[in-house]
Amino acid sequence: MKVMELLKNNIQLTRINIEKTKKIQRIIDNAIENNASMESLKKIRDEIKNLRKTGLESNGEFSIGNLTFKRLRHTGYIKKLYDYKAKIRDAKLSLESFSSFIYNKKTTL
Numbered sequence: 830m831k832v833m834e835l836l837k838n839n840i841q842l843t844r845i846n847i848e849k850t851k852k853i854q855r856i857i858d859n860a861i862e863n864n865a866s867m868e869s870l871k872k873i874r875d876e877i878k879n880l881r882k883t884g885l886e887s888n889g890e891f892s893i894g895n896l897t898f899k900r901l902r903h904t905g906y907i908k909k910l911y912d913y914k915a916k917i918r919d920a921k922l923s924l925e926s927f928s929s930f931i932y933n934k935k936t937t938l
Contacts, residue, residue, distance in 0.1 A: 846893050850900045853877065857906050861913050867921075870914045877901065877910075 853873075860869055877898060884894020901907050 842893065846896045846900065849880075849893060849897045850904075853897065853901060854904070854906050857910050861909070867914065867917055870910065870917070874910060874914075877907070 853876075856873060859865075860873060865873075880894040881898040882894075884892030884897075889895075898907075
């Protein structure tokens with residue numbers, strides 16, 4: 830009887846972990862598809878970091894929060910989020926550099 834209870838709990842925790850992971854994956858995909866701002870991406874990152882931190886603090890290595898983070902990392906979603914943030918940052922810096930270059934050309938002519 831005890832073994833069946835443990836199995837049921839384990840299955841339920843796995844289902845919760847998968848559901849939570851899929852939810853965050855959809856949030857990341859939607860943010861990228863809708864050209865989210867850097868602020869929105871930081872909020873998503875902070876939510877993931879907080880989920881992991883609170884999970885580790887409360888239930889340790891096998892907490893839902895930590896396992897969700899690990900699943901996101903394993904499926905490439907953490908990298909996807911950081912790569913998209915880098916793309917936005919690079920585009921912004923390129924635009925600023927170009928604008929500065931054009932401004933300097935006009936003032937020296």
